Amino acid sequence: MKQSIVSKIEEVLKSLQAEGILPAFALPEVHVEVPKDEQFGEYTSNIALVMSKAAGKNPREVATFLQEKLGDDFAKVEVAGPGHLNFFLKESDFAHVVTEVLEKQEHFADSTFGQGVKVNNEFISANPTGPLHLGNGRGGFYGDSLSRLLRKTGFEVTNEYYINDAGEQVTKLGHSVLQDEEAVYGGEYIEELRAKLGELENDAWEVGKRAAELVVSDYIKPTIESGMQISFDKWTSERALVEGGMVERAIEKLKEQGRVFENEGATWLRTTDFGDDKDRVLIKADGTKTYFASECGYILSKLEQGYEMIIEIWGADHHGYTNRFNAVVKAFGKEEGATFLLMQLVKLVKNGEEVRMSKRAGNVVTMDELIELVGHDVTRFFFLQYSPDTHMTFDLGLAEERSQKNPVFYVQYAHARMASILEKGQEVGMDMADVNLSLLVHGKEKSLMREMLTFQEFLESAARDSAPHRLPQLAIRLADKFHSYYAECQVIDIENKELSQARVALVSATKIVLGETLRLIGVSAPEKM
């Protein structure tokens, strides 16, 4: 719908210029949006405001020219405010969308927006040195929901977890398990690892390797799969990559590009060619490779697998690494680099005092603990609500109280209420086969239908902006509109069967759209609570 309005506006503008009503000038790009306020219609364009200067006429005048030529396909086209052009859809469009939702069910609003582009979405990727903590949770839920959104809008997405099991931290983990003087990590899980590993040789690297595997299999994976309900398509091991010779290949390839040089006994990559602050070491003077070198191998392997879009969801503390990362991507010949989502760190507060999260001290609050305390749906909804830029503070003292007041219940309750109405509708024999949807003329009904009309649009722009945090807001809005409708209109009324059937159809469609929104968020859509 949006696209067709855009083309119509473009067409009319050209004809206005041809007729000499508007002077000849390069037409700006036409933007059509869904206005947030319903009183401004279903779609709106600011084109008259944007081009008024070039046209040498005031915006309202330009808008009026357009208005006169665009009227036919809409119930109303209006010029409002400083020169906005607002489009109101016909009654038949409203009724039609309900039919469409009921036909397509959960596939309603599936789109081809992403054009099957192959996306690699890497998130969490916590070091295999301990259980996942709250900071991992934020990026985890965000990444998972983003993937769901991208798939819905036509991208082909692979969720990937990178296991950093080849570096110095593995040796440190080994020392910690051995409990020698170089131990750095503490906490209960270290004791558990010790017990599970049994007889230990006195080699921190070997012990660390085995311990890291256990951390992944016994802590990280269960938390992700059962606790957080995230499924990864791929778990990539840094060590496997290194042992498979990927890193050497990457370095060779970079040498071929002429980006590699020697200095002070070390081997460097000239990342400054691509906007990095300084060049980076690949091979240290002592002959060992840096983490950055294996990162190069990893990037090459992603590119060789044919991913056209690379998404990296990192903690904001990794901000300084984006340039060198992109430098490598570009050195391998990909022009636009990766999409980075930098999640600001979660600040943890308990009774007004900040809790420093440190694996060393063993005072981390784990995802498992939080999920056990308040439940998966509450945890996920809470973390997903906020934009990555927000420096969110999480008050543990309020966590339980929050769980009672979490909006996720409000939304789920709306869904359960719909289910209950539909069940009742069936009992009293409401037949959906031949429904007269033109009876849905109440303002609250139109408001619900408007959400359906603009649903796909909403999803596509959230996908375009990598902004899954808008989904909880949509869920709340849908629930709000439904509750409000419910309070004002009797859905099932035996005395008025025709209207009731239309309303049951509307509730049924609303339930599908809300259910789909909840699925994209990743929380359950209960039939009963």
Added chain:
RNA sequence: GCCUUCUUAGCUUAAUGGAUAAAGCAACGGUCUUCGGAACCGUUGAUGGGGGUUCGAUUCCCUCAGAGGGCACCA
């Protein structure tokens, strides 16, 4: 010192450069229940300070103040 993110209502947060800045919680006042009251309706209340760009700025630029994060031949 350099780079970077943030500052919106009492609190936690929304708002692809658009129209009257939106919710939840808290507070206050109503609905008194035939479909699920975990609900509905209403009231109070906000863009850190100062410049600039723009027809239009919470949004872009500069600056000041405050708060986070980052600046390894570590990973």
